Amino acid sequence: MLPKLSLARRTGGGRNFKLLTAAAVITGLGNAGALIAAAFAVLESGGGSSEVGLVAACRTVPLVVFLLIGGAVADRIPRHRVMVVANTANFLSQGLFALLVINGDARVWQMAALAAVGGTCHAFFAPAAEGMVMATVDQEHSSTAFAWFRMGVNGAQIGGAALGGAMVAAVGPGWVLAVDAGAFAVAALLRAFLDVRGIPERAAREGLWADLRDGWREVVGRPWLWSIVAQFAVVNAVVAVAEAVYGPQVADDHLGGARPWGLALGAFGIGTVLGGLLMTRWRPSRFLLVGVLAVFPLALPSAALAVPVGVPVLVAVMLLSGMTVEVFGVAWMTALHQEIPEEKFSRVSSYDWLGSVALVPVATGLAGPTEHWLGRETALWCSAALIVVLTAAVLLVPDVRRLRRREHGGAASGQPTPKEPDGGRGETTPVL
Incomplete structure (x- = not known):
């Protein structure tokens, strides 16, 4: 029988861990359903397999093109800001996508363009998010923290796909896309509340x-x-x-x-x-x-x-x-x-x-x-x-x-791993 320890105890985490995990789970639920909804939205607009493939490709291509730039940007400015801006842009683009589909006005080129916006946002978000996760966990608890984090995201994707498919059948793809837009808004709000006072300022570089x-x-x-x-x-x-x-x-x-x-x-x-x-x-x-x-x-x-x-x-x-x-x-x-x-x-x-x-x-x-x-x-x-x-x-x-x-020690840079500021609980444990 496993000992009854809290998630924070088992991962070395606290407030930031909970915020990062909650935001990732929420967007995971929304995104898994939105992928299904986008395909059915294309089909409902009169498109076929070629058009579904086109919209999917329009999301993937900008992701590939802008990933390296997104990673460099996230190492130059605070990562949490990149994440919040990307989530906000996703909220706006996915919200417009949902509105067009719900009103029955969506055209394939519009859906392709909005998918491209989503792919571009993800190109900036993904390196920043992964860097944020890794930058705020200590060495001793890293593998356990990553396991819990990934488990939450994977579970959200499973549940999101099942829920999204059911919702598409029940209320139509437009409302599933609207739920995904709302998930991005909630995630942006949660990530805006990350406590980053312990993370060093980015030094000026070339x-x-x-x-x-x-x-x-x-x-x-x-x-x-x-x-x-x-x-x-x-x-x-x-x-x-x-x-x-x-x-x-x-x-x-x-x-x-x-x-x-x-x-x-x-x-x-x-x-x-x-x-x-x-x-x-x-x-x-x-x-x-x-x-x-x-x-x-x-x-x-x-x-x-x-x-x-x-x-x-x-x-x-x-x-x-x-x-x-x-x-x-x-x-x-x-x-x-x-x-x-x-x-x-x-x-x-x-x-x-x-x-x-x-x-x-x-x-x-x-x-x-x-x-x-x-x-x-x-x-x-x-x-x-x-x-x-x-x-x-x-x-x-x-x-x-x-x-x-x-087993012990700071990050590979030789600097101590950032610690979460005392939130009134007397805790100074490094967190995810």
């Missing part, structure tokens, strides 16, 4: 391009870092193809349609929550090695679809891969927190994000021609093989195998 070059040097100078970013550029792309393109086709042809595929995706989401729960209790010394080893099971869903296996086995495979990917996710955030100087968190995070998303639209666009050329089964087996080969290659990097947890 221009933005110099910051980008400095972030690049930080990445390429660490073999464990650039090798895993390169690995996941491909891994994320082939996983996206398997889940978004080939998986639904296999389900339709062999498993009984959308319902069992939805069950499998739900099992993956539950697996991420269980993996996060595991990482709140498990603190392996060679955490990066453990994290990379946990990537191997990500090859199993593609292999299972290639066979294809029955629904119970597929659900079990997806559950396992969800758990292991969360083990990697917590290990990865812990490594960045431990090894990267605080003032460079967001720039490094932006390169990480760029590697994670850049090849996804390319891979999904090539999925059809690849299936025509190789056949679906061969394409899925190749996806599984790529994950295994690339993960094995990363294990050859000495730093991946050797990096050990530092």
Whole structure:
């Protein structure tokens, strides 16, 4: 039986932890439903699969284009301000999107333009948010805090997708988009109340391009870092193809349609929550090695679809891969927190994000021609093989195998980790 400790005690967190987590959960709930609502809004306006793809691409392309600039900006000015401005812009754009859909006046070009605004906002928000999380947690509690944070976000995405789908059917996509806009407004308000008095002022530096070059040097100078970013550029792309393109086709042809595929995706989401729960209790010394080893099971869903296996086995495979990917996710955030100087968190995070998303639209666009050329089964087996080969290659990097947890001490910059000011409770524990 687990000891009955509060969330703040178990993570070393306090007020800022609660605000960051609450804001992330709220926007996670809204965004998961909004993705479904946006697709149905396009369909209700008379569009087809091409138009749905166009609107989705208009969100992804600005995200890729502006990520590096967003990371540099977040390391130059207070990160919480970047987050609040991005959330406010999301509130306005998503609110307009909702209004157009509710009034029945939405055109595909308008929805594409507003999706592009949302992608641009996320390009600035994501590196700032990740940098803020890492900058306000102490080394001793970092992996536990990251596990709880990610578990909350993953749980919100699962619940948001289910709730969003039900709401689209009940009240229409416009109102789901309106709820998402409201979620952004609430999140902006919560993040505006972050207590950042303990975070050092940003020192004046050279221009933005110099910051980008400095972030690049930080990445390429660490073999464990650039090798895993390169690995996941491909891994994320082939996983996206398997889940978004080939998986639904296999389900339709062999498993009984959308319902069992939805069950499998739900099992993956539950697996991420269980993996996060595991990482709140498990603190392996060679955490990066453990994290990379946990990537191997990500090859199993593609292999299972290639066979294809029955629904119970597929659900079990997806559950396992969800758990292991969360083990990697917590290990990865812990490594960045431990090894990267605080003032460079967001720039490094932006390169990480760029590697994670850049090849996804390319891979999904090539999925059809690849299936025509190789056949679906061969394409899925190749996806599984790529994950295994690339993960094995990363294990050859000495730093991946050797990096050990530092149980105590400040951030990698050599400066003490910021502490939350005393809020009248006599607490001086570093917080997330």
